[in-house]
Amino acid sequence: MLFTALLLANITAIHIGIASTDEPTLSVDPPSIIDPTLTPGKFFSINVTIANVTDLYGFEFKLHYNTTILNGVGVVIPFPDHSSKLSINDTEGIVSVSVTFQPPAEPLTTTDPVTLARIFFLVTALGRTDLDLYDTTLVNSEAEVIPHLVEDGYFSNLPLPPVALFTYSPLLPHVDETVTFNASTSYDPDGTITRYEWDFGDGANATGVVVNHIYTVPGDYTVNLTVTDDDSLISTTQKTVTVIKHPVAFFTYSPAAPLINEMVTFDASPSTPDGGHIVNYTWNFDDGSSVITEIDPITNHTFIAPGIYDVTLTVTDSEGLTNSTTKSITIVKASSSISISASPTTIKVGEDTTISGSITPARVGVTVTISYRLSGEATWNTTTVTTNSTGGYSYTWLSSVAGDYEFKASWPGDTNTLGDESSTITVTVEAAATPPYALYIVAVIAIIVLTATAIYYLKKKR
Numbered sequence: 265m266l267f268t269a270l271l272l273a274n275i276t277a278i279h280i281g282i283a284s285t286d287e288p289t290l291s292v293d294p295p296s297i298i299d300p301t302l303t304p305g306k307f308f309s310i311n312v313t314i315a316n317v318t319d320l321y322g323f324e325f326k327l328h329y330n331t332t333i334l335n336g337v338g339v340v341i342p343f344p345d346h347s348s349k350l351s352i353n354d355t356e357g358i359v360s361v362s363v364t365f366q367p368p369a370e371p372l373t374t375t376d377p378v379t380l381a382r383i384f385f386l387v388t389a390l391g392r393t394d395l396d397l398y399d400t401t402l403v404n405s406e407a408e409v410i411p412h413l414v415e416d417g418y419f420s421n422l423p424l425p426p427v428a429l430f431t432y433s434p435l436l437p438h439v440d441e442t443v444t445f446n447a448s449t450s451y452d453p454d455g456t457i458t459r460y461e462w463d464f465g466d467g468a469n470a471t472g473v474v475v476n477h478i479y480t481v482p483g484d485y486t487v488n489l490t491v492t493d494d495d496s497l498i499s500t501t502q503k504t505v506t507v508i509k510h511p512v513a514f515f516t517y518s519p520a521a522p523l524i525n526e527m528v529t530f531d532a533s534p535s536t537p538d539g540g541h542i543v544n545y546t547w548n549f550d551d552g553s554s555v556i557t558e559i560d561p562i563t564n565h566t567f568i569a570p571g572i573y574d575v576t577l578t579v580t581d582s583e584g585l586t587n588s589t590t591k592s593i594t595i596v597k598a599s600s601s602i603s604i605s606a607s608p609t610t611i612k613v614g615e616d617t618t619i620s621g622s623i624t625p626a627r628v629g630v631t632v633t634i635s636y637r638l639s640g641e642a643t644w645n646t647t648t649v650t651t652n653s654t655g656g657y658s659y660t661w662l663s664s665v666a667g668d669y670e671f672k673a674s675w676p677g678d679t680n681t682l683g684d685e686s687s688t689i690t691v692t693v694e695a696a697a698t699p700p701y702a703l704y705i706v707a708v709i710a711i712i713v714l715t716a717t718a719i720y721y722l723k724k725k726r
């Protein structure tokens with residue numbers, strides 16, 4: 265009668281992988297035996313358990329195993345009052361169990377797993393095998409089939425591969441910086457690691473637990489670590505190492521010799537990011553003005569006082585790296601010129617001449633010093649005049665002594681402009697006026713006539 269029920273039960277057995285249900289579940293416990301120490305000649309056992317069952321009064325199952333690895337050596341049913349049919353077929357690898365409780369046994373009701381059978385194996389070789397429960401049947405005290413789930417088991421005594429793990433430092437290395445790779449966190453669960461091999465992703469390789477490497481080009485590198493254990497099993501892991509490089513700040517400016525209040529153009533476009541791109545340019549003009557940050561590499565600035573300014577450019581790239589460069593810029597005063605002329609340039613003693621000129625660019629109301637001297641004298645006489653509304657000046661000089669006179673003009677400059685001194689011009693002063701030439705001629709003629717007349721009369725007397 266029980267056997268008849270078994271055939272029907274197969275339909276209701278569902279194999280699942282993970283126990284996460286309140287349904288009756290027939291399981292191999294432990295579900296997985298992975299133990300390289302279970303070498304040939306050793307014994308181990310598994311339990312077949314039932315959980316979440318009510319009113320269990322009989323069960324039947326078969327368990328299949330790989331006979332090249334295991335031999336079934338025994339089955340124990342841990343219930344005192346039952347009848348059973350137990351068999352082990354070591355040719356096909358089948359353990360068959362059929363149990364029916366007998367009075368005075370009570371039906372089994374349990375939530376927690378309860379062992380229905382313990383099965384012993386002898387290990388005969390290295391390998392792996394499923395411990396496959398099938399043809400399972402559960403019946404209650406009324407000989408009714410109890411629907412249930414089934415969970416298979418697994419056995420392996422194969423050597424375990426190692427586990428490859430590594431760290432590296434620094435996490436964001438720069439070009440030409442030493443990067444230390446450390447594989448000491450790698451391990452072998454059933455032995456030891458005998459070899460560490462590194463592929464740095466840039467064509468370079470190394471061996472060893474801890475190795476150093478230097479990248480010379482920025483970029484992303486896939487670093488592979490391969491570890492080998494004492495069973496010659498290998499395992500590989502990889503990480504991407506990003507190598508960065510600081511940008512290089514560089515700028516030009518024009519004009520080369522800027523003047524006060526002259527717009528100076530700064531151009532940072534020759535800066536190079538060396539990986540990524542430059543996201544902004546920060547300028548410190550060293551003149552007390554605000555530090556500015558711009559996206560455009562070109563900016564203009566005007567210095568309002570003469571001096572030497574250490575202009576600093578800082579570039580920031582898309583990797584968050586910065587670099588700075590400084591150039592000393594000399595801001596000079598604008599030059600000026602002062603002209604001079606005399607009108608007239610030749611006068612006689614007692615006459616005057618007008619000394620005039622102008623400052624370029626025009627400077628209004630500034631003091632011009634006019635210096636003059638008789639040629640050959642060591643010292644200059646000076647006088648000052650003030651420029652008019654167009655930057656011109658004028659000075660009237662009255663002569664008193666004949667001779668050649670040198671004149672020059674100068675101004676000292678102002679806050680934004682350098683002063684200048686003119687060239688030297690010459691004014692000729694002649695002696696005072698002489699008697700008229702005609703009168704002189706008449707006098708000479710008269711003398712000649714008188715002389716001639718006198719000679720005539722003297723000769724006539726003889």
Ligand SMILES: [Ca+2]
Nearest residue numbers: 424454455493
């Ligand atoms: Ca191993």
